[in-house]
Amino acid sequence: MCRFLTYSGPKALMSPLIFQATNSLVMQSKYAQKRKVPTNADGFGLGWYPTQDDPIPATFVNVDPAWSNRNLKMIAEKVETRHYFAHVRDASKGMPVSQANCHPFGCMHYLWMHNGRLDQFEKFRRPLLNMLTNRAFDLIKGNTDSEYAFALFMDKLGFIANASLSQLEQAMEATIETIMLLRKEAGADSNAFINFAVTDGYHTLVTRFATLKEAKPASLFFGQGIISNNNGMIDFTPDTSNSACIIICSEPPTENNGRWTKVERNHIVCASGHESVYQRPVNLPFQAELG
Template sequence: MCRWLAYSGSPILLEELLYRPSPSLIDQSLHAQMGAEATNGDGFGVGWYGLDTTMRDMPDTRGPDVPVLFRGVEPAWNDQNLRELARSTSSGLFFAHLRASTGSPVQQTNCHPFRHDRWLWMHNGLIRDFALLKRDLALAVDPALYPSIEGSTDSEVMFHLALTFGLTDDPVAAVERMVGFVEATGRRHGVEHPVQMTVATSDGERLWSFRYSSEHQSRTLYVSAAISTLRNLYPDNPAFVGLSDETRVVVSEPVGSFAGAWQPFPESSYGIVQPGDDVIGDFRPREP
């Protein structure tokens, strides 16, 4: 499968989470402990919101809310351009993904995160027997969105189905409809457990995360404890001093070695990281 990380909070350098903790996300590209595979070397990607301060006077035809993508097909542990970018780029909301292919080719258009306008999307898991279901699923994508599908992964089709079912208006309901549709389609074709997923998506202001599988044995997903809690637990650690109380990190598996720093997502649940109180709720797929 894959490993991923989503950060929302005070702007930090990407390397603070990709490289500096022990273990870090990049360490998980070689030695993941909780994934279906220990090695996640089939490409990588990062997506972030907010232009670098040195670039703000330059024209950007995409608009200020459209995230930037950097994706590559090399293993993340071996990409020097990623290391250079991570030590020089800061953001208050960014995604990072390490890919372990479930069968689709290793190519840049298959690397996460995926982008549509201001939205980012990344996924760990699979649609089982995707080749069998792909035609029915792809035909359900809004014709206006279909040309935006660049790669061949189940993850990108899931994203475009969620967009079709209203992601930009109500992300939770849209992802519930997407999963309900995939499950109904799969079962029509005799696939018993069609969906296995942890997903993150964002519009640049809020971060939505989902943990679900048709068999209710989902891949791991964790959210960081409140920064105030971490300051109390580790008063001498400077890493937590400059971070706002709004800061949260969602990960496939924990980074760093701080006891009490990570809380598991419940089975079949979603979470929303947003200004003010965060939200966690039950995830209930439904047919659109």
């Protein structure tokens, strides 16, 4: 599985969270603290929204380990943005390491990431493909379960250009519901780890979800506060003022873990810009039956 983080806040460089923090995303690509296999070296990706009047995000992905790519460091140190996604990949068994398989994936002004795996994907890949519209089918350039899930999400959203937070939430839950139904019909009875993240450049939604009751979902945290640099030490102080940012992450990037909120099992985190963030249970009518 992978590691990722999202940032929404005042205009800032990406390097503090990606490179400089004690448990930065690049550090997690080598020594992840909250997963059994600590290395995430099968590529990386950035997606960020320009500060000029342009709603379409830029993306930069590569198959290098995040710690060895000089262009990643240059972009993180020089490009300012108010909203970005960052991801380091640990490819699932059987999934090729290629640029087409690196997150985040994009469509219109939406970005998508996944930490986890849809176990036994080969059993329900074809049924999932068969239900996609042509527009969603044409989105798929690689062969990861993550990108297929994004195509399904865009269909559930109806490719709406100006979706509300409620519409994004409904599409996310409908995506998980459909995946679980497809898995049940195909006899995929092992656990699926579903930490999906999606943004439209303002709203951000991230799930922490496992399909089996006895399974522990991949880690997820969030915080609202101010990032500061104290003599080279990146700190995070809880705050809800206009100067604050909202970060949703697989692991807290700073040492003061008590300042981060752990996302509960089978919950979804919803953020609106850098103004508000909350978590709530994922609402699936048949969840108890399947879990």
